[in-house]
Amino acid sequence: MLTYTMDVEDRSRWIISTPSAAELAQPYYCSEVGDFYARSKFATARSDKNSFILFYTLGGEGTVRQGGQTIRLPKGRALLMDCRSPQSYGTSPGHGHWYHLWAHIDGPGVELAGRTLGLPRLTPVSVPLSRLQPHMDVLFERLGTESVGNAARIGLAVHALVTEVVLAAQETGPVSDDDPVRLACAYVERHFAEKVTLDDLAREAAVSPSYLIRLFKRQLETTPHDYLLRYRISRAKELLAETTLTSAAIAERVGFASESNFSYRFKQMTGQGPRAYRQSTPELVLE
Numbered sequence: 047m048l049t050y051t052m053d054v055e056d057r058s059r060w061i062i063s064t065p066s067a068a069e070l071a072q073p074y075y076c077s078e079v080g081d082f083y084a085r086s087k088f089a090t091a092r093s094d095k096n097s098f099i100l101f102y103t104l105g106g107e108g109t110v111r112q113g114g115q116t117i118r119l120p121k122g123r124a125l126l127m128d129c130r131s132p133q134s135y136g137t138s139p140g141h142g143h144w145y146h147l148w149a150h151i152d153g154p155g156v157e158l159a160g161r162t163l164g165l166p167r168l169t170p171v172s173v174p175l176s177r178l179q180p181h182m183d184v185l186f187e188r189l190g191t192e193s194v195g196n197a198a199r200i201g202l203a204v205h206a207l208v209t210e211v212v213l214a215a216q217e218t219g220p221v222s223d224d225d226p227v228r229l230a231c232a233y234v235e236r237h238f239a240e241k242v243t244l245d246d247l248a249r250e251a252a253v254s255p256s257y258l259i260r261l262f263k264r265q266l267e268t269t270p271h272d273y274l275l276r277y278r279i280s281r282a283k284e285l286l287a288e289t290t291l292t293s294a295a296i297a298e299r300v301g302f303a304s305e306s307n308f309s310y311r312f313k314q315m316t317g318q319g320p321r322a323y324r325q326s327t328p329e330l331v332l333e
Contacts, residue, residue: 050090051136055083063190072201073155074208079185084108084144089136095129097150098160100207102178106143110135115168119146123170124178124211126156126163147182151204159208161265163215173214181206226251227261234274238281239301242274278302279315286320287327293320 060080069075077097081104082088101108101119108119112133119125127133129150137144163169184203188196216228230247237246247270248255262270278300285296297308313319318326 048090048092048095051087053085053087053089053137055085058082058084059186061186061189066192066197068193068197069200072153072197074151074153074201074204075197076149076151076185076189076200076204078150079148079182079189081147081182081186082145084137084146086137086142088144089134091132091134092129093132095150097129097152098156099127099129100149100151100211101125101127101135102147102173102175102182103144104147104175105145107138107141108135108144108146109138110168112168113166117168117170119144119170122172122175124173124214125168125170126160126165126208126211127168128160128165131166147178149182149185149204149207151208153201153204155205156208158267159212161267162212164265169215171211171215173210177210177214178207181210226253226258227265230258230262230270231273234270234277238274238277239299242301244270274301275311276315279312282308282312282320283316283323286324296320 058081060078060082062078063076065075065077084106101110102124103119103121105121107121110117110119110125110127110133112127113131117125118138163171181203184199188200188203229251233247233250234242244255244258248258251258253261259269262268262273266273268276282296282300285291285299289296291299293309294305297305300308302308302311309319312323316323
């Protein structure tokens with residue numbers, strides 16, 4: 047069910063498109079986009095919509111309500127929301143307008159971005175308009191024009207939009223006790239060369255081990271153990287490409303208990319052993 051009061055200025059735009067098969071095959075796609083120059087009585091309420099929506103406030107202020115949360119969106123704030131549960135939004139009381147960009151976006155990539163941002167918890171993000179406007183312009187220009195190439199351009203624009211929001215959240219949001227995944231990841235980055243256990247990570251994040259595992263799966267689609275392994279392997283790749291250290295020395299530097307375990311994990315994750323990986327990288331030239 048949808049109810050709304052469309053109290054917007056004439057310059058407002060609303061473009062609706064039915065995604066083609068080519069668009070639905072993309073990890074990111076868009077079905078609607080708009081820039082609403084909303085006045086004081088603008089309001090929308092719906093029971094559900096099988097989509098995500100991205101808001102960005104150009105001026106004034108909006109209020110978004112969902113799941114017992116009430117979020118205000120002043121100028122310069124972006125918000126990604128999953129519309130699959132009841133929600134309402136409109137111009138904030140006491141404000142004469144809410145000028146905002148919005149887009150209904152979907153795809154596996156958008157779902158992953160939502161988990162990274164902590165959905166269904168609503169978290170406004172401060173981000174400069176200059177980082178979003180070029181990608182919104184692509185949606186306004188190309189949405190509704192059907193071609194395979196156009197679908198790819200729209201998908202890239204949506205990818206860029208959600209990436210900018212996720213990066214802005216990481217840049218401006220301080221690591222704190224209520225952000226256990228980021229605390230655990232930061233601990234891995236500081237201590238990967240040491241023995242690191244799930245209990246260590248849970249203690250650093252101030253949550254139980256089982257809850258930390260659930261958070262990692264929801265936000266990053268992995269486990270703390272796999273995150274630690276991938277981080278160690280990434281650092282090992284750098285050492286293989288940039289140094290002449292032996293595999294045994296590299297294994298020790300990145301936190302593996304033995305060279306054999308390092309070699310096994312490296313091949314499991316990259317498809318080739320450490321020696322073959324080193325031989326396949328460009329030769330290091332020291333000047």
